[in-house]
Structures are given as structure tokens and as C-alpha cells.
Amino acid sequence: MASTWKEKDPAEEGDPELVKKARDNPKDMKDEEWAELLTSIQYQVARGHGTERAWTGLYNDNKDKGMYKCVCCNVDLFPSSFKFDSGSGWPSFYDTVKINDSEDNVERKVDSSFGMRRIEVLCKRCNAHLGHVFNDGPAPTGLRYCINSACLNFQKSEKK
Numbered sequence: 001m002a003s004t005w006k007e008k009d010p011a012e013e014g015d016p017e018l019v020k021k022a023r024d025n026p027k028d029m030k031d032e033e034w035a036e037l038l039t040s041i042q043y044q045v046a047r048g049h050g051t052e053r054a055w056t057g058l059y060n061d062n063k064d065k066g067m068y069k070c071v072c073c074n075v076d077l078f079p080s081s082f083k084f085d086s087g088s089g090w091p092s093f094y095d096t097v098k099i100n101d102s103e104d105n106v107e108r109k110v111d112s113s114f115g116m117r118r119i120e121v122l123c124k125r126c127n128a129h130l131g132h133v134f135n136d137g138p139a140p141t142g143l144r145y146c147i148n149s150a151c152l153n154f155q156k157s158e159k160k
Helices: 016-024 031-037 040-047
Strands: 066-070 076-079 106-111 118-123 129-134 144-147 152-156
Touching: 016 031, 031 040, 040 129, 076 144, 106 129
Parallel strands: none
Antiparallel strands: 066 076, 066 152, 106 118, 118 129, 129 144
């Protein structure tokens, strides 16, 4: 099922000064500023640690080549080449973009909410909730990063 709503890049319509602050110094952003900059669903999921409904996200069926970025601070998170169809209803990736061969822009922490023990995935740069990572993904990592579309922007590759 295709998405019935479109996430927007905050840079498209947001206050330019607020966008600059979010991109340059995201940890200095106040909660009210994030609420002003993001759409309702982006704010609920990225800042409120929510989850979009399965099969409703813009990027679940996206097959374009490019880079998935944090909707809040625009840092690179997942290259499209690591995306796969997990059948879960959310965009899934088997790895993150690497910086210096091993570091990435993702923080992982234990999430014990709702009576489950999962590993939450957050943007390391701005602390946005992205989704969760599970140990049931494909080779070569065996991981499945299950990520909310509302937390992502997509930059299509210029290469054909």
C-alpha cells in the first residue's frame, strides 16, 4: 500500500533560521522549535519516540538510489544500497552509512517499553528517534534496522 501522506523536508517550507539551527546545532534546539519545524507525524515519531502505522510511510516502497537522512538534522544515516524488503511495513536496512570505516551516525540503546526488550535506534547527532534494530536481517550483518519513514528525508542520487 502506498503512502497516503507525504513527509516534507523541513528545509522546504521552514523558517530558514530555524532550519539552519537544526542543521548546524541540533542539540541546541528547544522542543517548541522542533514542533514548529516538523510536521505533526514527524514530531510525534522523531521527537516523541512514536511509531508510524505499518505500510503508511513514504519510503517503505521507495526503490530510488540515494541516501536516507535524518529529518531533523539532515545527517546521512542509511544508503539505499543497504535497503531491503523485510515485509514488516517499514523501511528496513541491513547496515548504516559508515564514517571512518566503523563509526556511524546512529546511537543504539535498550528500550524496555511496552513490556518488550528491544534496541532503539536514535540519530547520534540530534537524538531523534528513528526506530529499532533487530537480529533477524539478511547477510552480511544479520541486522534489520526497522526505521520510520517520518524520521527520514531522502536525497536521490545524481548518478543514473
